[in-house]
Amino acid sequence: MAKVSLQSITRKYGNVTAIDDITFEIPDGEFWVLVGPSGCGKSTILRTIAGLEKATSGKLYIGETLVNNIPARQRDVAMVFQNYALYPHMSVAENLAFGLKMRQESPTDINHRIQEVAHALNIEHLLKRKPKQLSGGQQQRVALGRAIARKPQVFLLDEPLSNLDAQLRDDTRAELKQLHYRVGITTVYVTHDQVEAMTLGDRIVVLKDGKIQQIDTPQAIYATP
Numbered sequence: 001m002a003k004v005s006l007q008s009i010t011r012k013y014g015n016v017t018a019i020d021d022i023t024f025e026i027p028d029g030e031f032w033v034l035v036g037p038s039g040c041g042k043s044t045i046l047r048t049i050a051g052l053e054k055a056t057s058g059k060l061y062i063g064e065t066l067v068n069n070i071p072a073r074q075r076d077v078a079m080v081f082q083n084y085a086l087y088p089h090m091s092v093a094e095n096l097a098f099g100l101k102m103r104q105e106s107p108t109d110i111n112h113r114i115q116e117v118a119h120a121l122n123i124e125h126l127l128k129r130k131p132k133q134l135s136g137g138q139q140q141r142v143a144l145g146r147a148i149a150r151k152p153q154v155f156l157l158d159e160p161l162s163n164l165d166a167q168l169r170d171d172t173r174a175e176l177k178q179l180h181y182r183v184g185i186t187t188v189y190v191t192h193d194q195v196e197a198m199t200l201g202d203r204i205v206v207l208k209d210g211k212i213q214q215i216d217t218p219q220a221i222y223a224t225p
């Protein structure tokens with residue numbers, strides 16, 4: 001895990017300023033949530049951290065490394081979206097192992113890590129199945145597992161639960177919290193959902209029109225005056 005530090009990050013598309021002078025530093029291992037109305041810049045911030053977008057100006061550090069010019073694939077970052085794209089022809093175990101095999105880790109280490117991740121996400125009984133034999137909630141758990149299996153330094157989630165029905169959302173949210181508690185990866189989580197923000201976030205960043213409105217604990221943000 002590593003701290004993530006944005007220093008005056010701005011991203012413009014032509015004359016649209018998607019995010020404007022964004023500065024914050026997420027300490028090692030914390031879980032931060034970005035909230036705000038559609039179009040306020042949440043995804044742009046996430047994609048900039050991932051390296052899928054380039055900042056127009058400002059500095060972005062992961063750990064002590066300035067990563068502005070480091071491409072996505074060389075950043076030690078994992079990202080999960082709302083539409084969990086699992087490899088359909090691979091079993092759950094093979095999906096979980098994918099990133100580890102790419103890194104040429106030993107079969108023993110890979111097996112150990114698969115068991116660990118499957119246990120943390122309660123999918124041990126599903127390891128031999130193919131994605132199409134899983135429910136939406138199970139597929140999203142596998143997607144979360146695949147993302148963290150290779151122990152990235154930073155975990156980025158863009159509305160990962162929004163395609164799930166209410167009950168599954170509650171269950172998966174609880175598991176995600178448990179997962180973070182166990183593995184402690186520095187996490188940035190985008191959501192519209194106040195309950196997710198409150199229950200998951202160590203800190204919440206409230207955005208509006210590409211600017212930071214407030215950064216505080218869930219208690220301070222959602223306290224009714």
Ligand code: ADP
Nearest residue numbers: 013016017018037038039040041042043044045
């Ligand atoms: P959010 O995730 O909060 O819904 P986004 O980060 O997707 O917001 O978008 C922030 C702003 O930047 C919006 O005004 C959006 O229209 C604009 N924007 C995002 N991506 C692009 C793009 N590729 N080209 C032009 N404008 C974009």
Ligand code: ADP
Nearest residue numbers: 072073077078079084085086087088089098099
């Ligand atoms: P990343 O692009 O961050 O490495 P993945 O490991 O998920 O993320 O994807 C690796 C490549 O495989 C990408 O080009 C992606 O588009 C593709 N891919 C993702 N999901 C599937 C899928 N279900 N079937 C086939 N290819 C996929």
